[in-house]
Amino acid sequence: VRGQRAITPEILDEIEELLISADLGVNTSQTVIDYIQQELKRRELKDYLSIKNGIQERLLQIIGTNHNGLNLTATTAVIMVLGVNGGGKTTTIGKLAYRYQKQGKKVVLAAADTFRAAAVEQLKIWGQRSGAGVIGYQTGADPSAVVYDAATAAKARGADILIIDTAGRLHTKKNLMEELKKMKRVVGRCIPGAPHETLLVLDATTGQNAIIQARQFHQDLELSGLVLTKLDGTAKGGVAIGIVAELGLPIKLIGVGEGLDDLQDFDAQEFVSALFY
Amino acid sequence: SLSEKLQATFKKLRGHGKLTEKNIQEGLREVKLALLSADVNYKVVKKFIEDVQQKAVGQEVLSSISPGQQVVKIVHRELVELMGESFRQPALAPAPPTVIMLMGLQGAGKTTAAAKLARRFKGERRNPLLVAADPYRPAAAQQLNLLAQQLNVACFIGAPGQTPLKTCRQALSQAKETAIEVVIIDTAGRLHIDEGLMAELTELKQALSPHYIWLVADALTGQEAVRVAQGFEQAVGIDGVILTKMDGDARGGAALSIRAVTGKPIKFVGLGEKLEALEPFHPDRIASRILG
Numbered sequence: 398v399r400g401q402r403a404i405t406p407e408i409l410d411e412i413e414e415l416l417i418s419a420d421l422g423v424n425t426s427q428t429v430i431d432y433i434q435q436e437l438k439r440r441e442l443k444d445y446l447s448i449k450n451g452i453q454e455r456l457l458q459i460i461g462t463n464h465n466g467l468n469l470t471a472t473t474a475v476i477m478v479l480g481v482n483g484g485g486k487t488t489t490i491g492k493l494a495y496r497y498q499k500q501g502k503k504v505v506l507a508a509a510d511t512f513r514a515a516a517v518e519q520l521k522i523w524g525q526r527s528g529a530g531v532i533g534y535q536t537g538a539d540p541s542a543v544v545y546d547a548a549t550a551a552k553a554r555g556a557d558i559l560i561i562d563t564a565g566r567l568h569t570k571k572n573l574m575e576e577l578k579k580m581k582r583v584v585g586r587c588i589p590g591a592p593h594e595t596l597l598v599l600d601a602t603t604g605q606n607a608i609i610q611a612r613q614f615h616q617d618l619e620l621s622g623l624v625l626t627k628l629d630g631t632a633k634g635g636v637a638i639g640i641v642a643e644l645g646l647p648i649k650l651i652g653v654g655e656g657l658d659d660l661q662d663f664d665a666q667e668f669v670s671a672l673f674y
Numbered sequence: 675s676l677s678e679k680l681q682a683t684f685k686k687l688r689g690h691g692k693l694t695e696k697n698i699q700e701g702l703r704e705v706k707l708a709l710l711s712a713d714v715n716y717k718v719v720k721k722f723i724e725d726v727q728q729k730a731v732g733q734e735v736l737s738s739i740s741p742g743q744q745v746v747k748i749v750h751r752e753l754v755e756l757m758g759e760s761f762r763q764p765a766l767a768p769a770p771p772t773v774i775m776l777m778g779l780q781g782a783g784k785t786t787a788a789a790k791l792a793r794r795f796k797g798e799r800r801n802p803l804l805v806a807a808d809p810y811r812p813a814a815a816q817q818l819n820l821l822a823q824q825l826n827v828a829c830f831i832g833a834p835g836q837t838p839l840k841t842c843r844q845a846l847s848q849a850k851e852t853a854i855e856v857v858i859i860d861t862a863g864r865l866h867i868d869e870g871l872m873a874e875l876t877e878l879k880q881a882l883s884p885h886y887i888w889l890v891a892d893a894l895t896g897q898e899a900v901r902v903a904q905g906f907e908q909a910v911g912i913d914g915v916i917l918t919k920m921d922g923d924a925r926g927g928a929a930l931s932i933r934a935v936t937g938k939p940i941k942f943v944g945l946g947e948k949l950e951a952l953e954p955f956h957p958d959r960i961a962s963r964i965l966g
């Protein structure tokens with residue numbers, strides 16, 4: 398969609414291709430196209446550039462601009478991180494731990510993925526890299542027991558922040574979602590008000606299934622926000638727009654690489670502009 | 675479901691003459707929407723709809739089934755045909771070991787797939803060796819080693835920080851000295867746009883001459899499946915695909931996208947986190963799933 402071209406009928410096809418290719422999905426793309434069509438009828442748009450700006454404005458309206466800030470005012474603030482397999486939960490926790498340790502905060506990590514091979518070892522290495530302490534047991538331990546012990550230890554040590562790593566799981570597995578609910582209840586009993594943040598990690602390469610994931614995780618666990626990872630690839634993560642529109646959840650953070658520093662606050666304007674690159 | 679939608683769309687066609695470009699327009703639009711919402715790539719959908727239109731137009735409207743069902747049948751058949759041949763067991767190399775290299779994006783399921791393949795080969799009485807060639811991800815070698823221990827199969831781990839090339843060379847010479855028939859190389863996840871890491875794969879290919887190089891791809895992948903597959907195909911070359919996480923409710927349109935753009939077969943499907951959750955690929959099953 399380049400600069401000063403005049404408007405042609407093919408334009409709507411081109412817009413559709415652009416939006417669908419960015420994973421916005423059929424429904425969200427259609428609302429944008431309807432809007433552009435209506436603006437064209439009212440002769441509000443005179444060229445390509447104004448259409449592009451019109452799309453960006455519409456998308457910004459849909460997702461809003463108030464996304465940031467984790468709620469970390471509690472004495473021991475608790476962040477619980479969940480999501481389907483391989484999305485980047487453990488790595489995101491390593492990056493978050495590093496961010497807060499650099500701010501002079503004391504961070505403890507709960508290695509509550511007691512299922513997957515070497516999950517605890519993986520988080521322990523992130524603990525070493527970030528300077529955060531890690532509470533974890535062997536594979537097969539009860540994840541709620543890990544959560545409970547980690548919360549107790551975090552309070553005893555005067556930690557500012559406790560971040561809970563959970564095993565990846567598909568939202569369709571009822572017993573695994575029940576396991577997460579139990580972990581959430583357990584940490585709440587140990588630290589009133591916890592978890593203060595319940596973050597769903599979404600891989601930006603995921604297609605429309607991300608909406609179904611978000612709905613199910615939100616219904617079962619009441620999310621406080623989303624993290625969109627792997628935006629350093631070519632995927633635009635456009636499916637997040639429909640999720641925000643439907644569930645009203647803020648996108649708190651984005652992952653842009655595999656290193657400690659590769660974590661950024663979500664910027665709605667940048668996100669929407671990037672759809673056009 | 676799509677067939678229900680098409681039934682409704684084509685109600686008025688029943689018992690009339692032929693399927694024409696005009697009277698199947700609405701139905702084809704429904705098919706397009708179904709495929710897009712199943713994450714099939716936009717351009718792949720466009721070409722597919724054109725092909726279906728060519729096959730459908732001019733056909734007599736059958737009296738035995740509804741026109742909607744007729745179009746669904748055509749679409750389903752075209753999808754199955756596009757998804758390619760049904761499963762063929764990968765042939766082993768004439769001189770052992772057969773070398774299989776796995777590659778793909780971060781988190782796609784490569785390490786788990788490597789172990790699942792080892793389990794399958796062991797079950798066929800082919801002695802496998804797993805090779806932990808990911809020196810970057812924290813505890814990657816441990817992850818593969820633990821899975822190998824669960825299966826009681828051999829796993830080669832290089833010295834910490836050693837290059838994948840060195841690790842693979844050592845593993846291969848060890849395999850040749852022992853009764854290893856299949857070597858399965860687990861590589862680090864990487865972006866198709868990371869030139870350095872794609873060059874690493876090319877280097878491994880040139881040095882080891884794997885008999886099979888398989889792309890491990892997540893069934894939940896959206897529109898980007900095409901770019902990813904093309905990236906790996908152009909840089910390294912793909913012999914086959916393993917589609918993981920098919921035990922969820924993702925429609926799996928990425929399978930169609932990858933197949934359409936690379937022409938390579940999907941060999942296996944991952945259906946869970948347990949090591950037994952690997953099955954040969956069935957084109958007709960995924961066609962039904964994508965259509966929804």
Ligand SMILES: Nc1nc2c(ncn2[C@@H]2O[C@H](COP(=O)(O)OP(=O)(O)OP(=O)(O)O)[C@@H](O)[C@H]2O)c(=O)[nH]1
Nearest residue numbers: 482483484485486487488565627652653654780781
């Ligand atoms: N390029 C890129 N890779 C990432 C990003 N975040 C995570 N990864 C990589 O994605 C892969 C999976 O990350 P993990 O942190 O293990 O994901 P997970 O959700 O904890 O996985 P499970 O616990 O197995 O469900 C690793 O190779 C990470 O390095 C990101 O923002 N960009």
Ligand SMILES: Nc1nc2c(ncn2[C@@H]2O[C@H](COP(=O)(O)OP(=O)(O)OP(=O)(O)O)[C@@H](O)[C@H]2O)c(=O)[nH]1
Nearest residue numbers: 482483780781782783784785786863919944945946
């Ligand atoms: N539900 C389900 N989960 C799977 C499947 N295959 C792999 N996983 C899970 O997906 C996550 C990532 O798997 P890995 O094998 O670590 O992925 P990887 O491609 O090796 O990741 P990197 O090495 O970081 O690129 C883990 O939680 C696995 O248990 C599958 O078929 N179904």
Ligand SMILES: [Mg+2]
Nearest residue numbers: 486487510565
């Ligand atoms: Mg993890």
Ligand SMILES: [Mg+2]
Nearest residue numbers: 784785808814
């Ligand atoms: Mg791996």
